[in-house]
Each structure stands twice: as structure tokens, then as C-alpha cells.
Amino acid sequence: MTTIALGSAPTTMTAVRPAATRLRLTARGRAVLTALAALPAVLVILGVIWGGGAALASLDPSAPSGTFETVTVSAGDSLWSIAQEIAPDADPRDVVAEISRLNGLTGSVVSAGQQLAIPLAYTQ
Numbered sequence: 001m002t003t004i005a006l007g008s009a010p011t012t013m014t015a016v017r018p019a020a021t022r023l024r025l026t027a028r029g030r031a032v033l034t035a036l037a038a039l040p041a042v043l044v045i046l047g048v049i050w051g052g053g054a055a056l057a058s059l060d061p062s063a064p065s066g067t068f069e070t071v072t073v074s075a076g077d078s079l080w081s082i083a084q085e086i087a088p089d090a091d092p093r094d095v096v097a098e099i100s101r102l103n104g105l106t107g108s109v110v111s112a113g114q115q116l117a118i119p120l121a122y123t124q
Helices: 027-051 078-088 093-102
Strands: 066-074 116-117
Touching: 027 093, 078 116, 093 116
Parallel strands: none
Antiparallel strands: 066 116
16 A cells, blocks of 8 residues: 655755856947047037137237227127228228137127227227
């Protein structure tokens, strides 16, 4: 005759941990990571280059103190209208170029209330 034992046999449970996976970067992944790491430095360099051209007229080494006068831009004024007003006999393109160089302007946009340095050659 066969005997069957009913009951619980002592069993031990062991925790199975998954195997640790190692992070592998492809060439594209390394390039993206490098670009992301270099982005802040590139932004700082571009900011320095972009903002480095903004020079004050009084600090311009080619314009010693006393070689220019200042005017305040009124509403509706442009560099062209200011050039025609201060030097009606001169070519406005030359006057605009001189004002832009003296004030470190990269564009032709001026705003009301802005102080512009005008070369003394055009103010007399």
C-alpha cells in the first residue's frame, strides 16, 4: 500500500535578482551627450561675441572726449532723418555711417529717448 503524506514540507525561497545591465552608448548617443554638455559653453561664447560689439561712444578709443556732441532721439526719428537734420549739405549715407560707427550701432533702428553721439564735424 502507498502512503501519501499530507502537510507542508519546509521550503526555502530565495530572491532572484535580475542581472545588472550595463549602459551602452552608441556613437550617436555619445555625440548627443557631448553636444548637450558643450551647449552652455557655446551659448556663453556666442553671447560674448554678440554683445561684445556694443561700445559706448565715450569709451571708443578712436573718439577722444570732446570730439562729439550728443543728441536725444525724438519719437519718429531715424538715423537718416537725424543725418539730414545735422548735416543738410553732406551725403546722408556718410553721416549715418559715422554716427553708427561712433555709437557702435549694428543696425539702423533707434528708439525715442536714446542718446546718440554726433561727430563735431557735423554739429558746427
